[in-house]
Amino acid sequence: MLYYIAQYITDRLSGTEWEPTFSWLRLFKYITFRGAGAAITALLLSWWFGPRVIEWLKELKIRHEFQPDDVGTAGYVDPRKNLEKLGTPTMGGLMIVVIIDLTTLVWAQWSKLVLLTLFTIVLLCMLGFIDDFLKLKYRNTEGVRGFIKLYVQGALTLFAAFYLLFNKDTHNLISEVMIPFIKEPVLVGTTGAIVGVILTIFVIVGTSNAVNLTDGMDGLAIGCVIIVTFVFLVITYVSGNAIFAKYLQVPYVPGSGELTVFCSALIGAGLGFLWFNCYPAMVFMGDTGSLALGGVLGMVAVLIHQPIIIAIAGGIFLIETVSVIIQRSYFKYTKHRYGEGRRVFKMAPIHHHFQKLGWKESQIVTRFYVITVLFAVLALATLKIR
Numbered sequence: 001m002l003y004y005i006a007q008y009i010t011d012r013l014s015g016t017e018w019e020p021t022f023s024w025l026r027l028f029k030y031i032t033f034r035g036a037g038a039a040i041t042a043l044l045l046s047w048w049f050g051p052r053v054i055e056w057l058k059e060l061k062i063r064h065e066f067q068p069d070d071v072g073t074a075g076y077v078d079p080r081k082n083l084e085k086l087g088t089p090t091m092g093g094l095m096i097v098v099i100i101d102l103t104t105l106v107w108a109q110w111s112k113l114v115l116l117t118l119f120t121i122v123l124l125c126m127l128g129f130i131d132d133f134l135k136l137k138y139r140n141t142e143g144v145r146g147f148i149k150l151y152v153q154g155a156l157t158l159f160a161a162f163y164l165l166f167n168k169d170t171h172n173l174i175s176e177v178m179i180p181f182i183k184e185p186v187l188v189g190t191t192g193a194i195v196g197v198i199l200t201i202f203v204i205v206g207t208s209n210a211v212n213l214t215d216g217m218d219g220l221a222i223g224c225v226i227i228v229t230f231v232f233l234v235i236t237y238v239s240g241n242a243i244f245a246k247y248l249q250v251p252y253v254p255g256s257g258e259l260t261v262f263c264s265a266l267i268g269a270g271l272g273f274l275w276f277n278c279y280p281a282m283v284f285m286g287d288t289g290s291l292a293l294g295g296v297l298g299m300v301a302v303l304i305h306q307p308i309i310i311a312i313a314g315g316i317f318l319i320e321t322v323s324v325i326i327q328r329s330y331f332k333y334t335k336h337r338y339g340e341g342r343r344v345f346k347m348a349p350i351h352h353h354f355q356k357l358g359w360k361e362s363q364i365v366t367r368f369y370v371i372t373v374l375f376a377v378l379a380l381a382t383l384k385i386r
Contacts, residue, residue, distance in 0.1 A: 001106050002037075003028050031237065031257050038107040038261045039268035045099045046272020054276065054283050057089035062136055088281055091132050092273060093289015096222075097125040099269040100262070108261035112170075113253075113303050116160060117262055121296040124208060127152050128287035143287070153205040153295065160299065161200040165193060173253065173305050174200065180309055180382040183249045203307045204298035210317035211294025213324055213349045218281035219274055220351060220365045224316050225293050226270040227372045231313040231379045232300050233263040238383060239304040248383050251305035259300055266293070279362050309382060315375035316368055323350035 006028035013019045027033045057063070101118055108114050131143035165174040174196035176185035187195050215221035238244045240257020273289075276282045285293075294317070301310040311318055327348035335341035346356035354364050 003034065003107070003109050031240070031260050034107045035233070035237075035260045035264035038103050039264040041106065042099050042103040042265045042268030043272045045103065046095070046269050047275065049095055049099070050272060050276045050283075053092065053095045054089055057091060057283065062091050062132075063087050063089050088284055090136070090284040090286040091129065091288045092277070092283035093125065093128060093285035093287075093292060096269045096273050096285060096289050097121055097292050099272070100265045103265040103268065104262045107265070108258045111255040111258050112167075113255050114258050114262060116163070117259060117296060117299055117303065120156065120160065120204075120299045121292045123156055124153070124295040125288055125292035128212075128289065128291035131287040131291075149209075149291075150205065153208055153291075154201060156295075157201045157204045158197070160204070160302070161197045164200075164302070165197065169254070172251075173302065176305070178251055178305050178307070180306065180312060180379075181385055183386045199307050200302050203301055203310055204295050206321070207298035207301075207310055207314060207317065208291050208295035210314065210321040211297070212287060212290040214317055214320045214351070215285060215290040216349060217351055217355075217361050217365055218279040219277050220368060221290055221293075222270050222274050222277055222285060223365065223369055224314075224372045225297065226267055226274065227369065227376050228297060228310075228313045228317075229263050229266050229270065231309075231376045232297065232304070233260055233267065234380060235306060235309070235383065236260045236263055236300065236304055239306075249386050250383060253303065253305050256304050259303060263300070266296075279365070306382075309379055312382065313376055313379035314372075315378075316372045320349040320351065323353070324348045 006025040009022060010019075010025050013022055101122065104114065104118060127144065127149065131149070135143040161174055164170040175188060175193040177187040177192050177195050177199065179186050185192065211221055211225060214224060235250075236256055236259040238248060238250060239253045240255065240260065242252050245252035270293075273283075273285065277285065297314065298307075298310055301307050323345060326344050330344050331341040345353040347353055351364050351368065355361065
């Protein structure tokens, strides 16, 4: 919005005596300036609204009141059902998403890529909100059933994939499959389109649920999301700049530079939320935030024509997901084979395994941050190593 206002004023004053006085409005043409503005705005809004949102959630009694489910079955626990977390307000992800959306609309140009990204985060936020609401309001430990979540996430992803595929400006984002460290598409044409649609589904749905699984300790999920978003902050800017993209031999995606503003808003809102979510947490994001943030990271990866990069940058999310898959699969296999289920980890997701080993929560979170930074560096290395 500010870009359009500044552009309107600049055009109206062009050639008049007032033009030099308002020449500073040209700053709004620069993505770097608007990105910085978005980050600061989102951070300040989070600090301002954070205490008020927490008190509001407490008044509505939106807090954890569940007991842990039977972790003795497959050694898997819903990461938001720990006894020591009972009574802490949840659904704070609603604040994150609202601030990201408002900040992005204020500072970014409203391109189709930006609007598709905002649509994604809002829809997944609504899905997570309903899930949290059912758990809290009706004491429904399952919330929205898993297959329904997958249907909604899949429908969103299919819509996005086909929208991009059948739009001449974004057709290649789906029809040409790119792999990190390789300059040229590995698949094109009809085959590329089919694989591209399938890959889009896996990336967005997978990342959405992966971040959801990671959201099990104070500051863990949001901190890792912030670090991963820094990677996309760089890559979106490079992908949207024809000169940088050509120099680094990465896909140039016209308009993707505006996603830098979105990433900046996400970082600012994330840092503001981490202020209240760090140990001991004053508020949790819940599925309302984790499903939305994970899914939108996947969407950004698709929109910059680097879908697989999320598996590198978000390697910690992949590890968390694989730990759950291994735990459940091995338990079912051994129960069928030997009549008694056995575990690979003491508990899954894997951050609970380390907790069972005696690591303190703050140690686990910090060490997972370190690992995420290493994955982030590797992801950024793909810009040069081709």
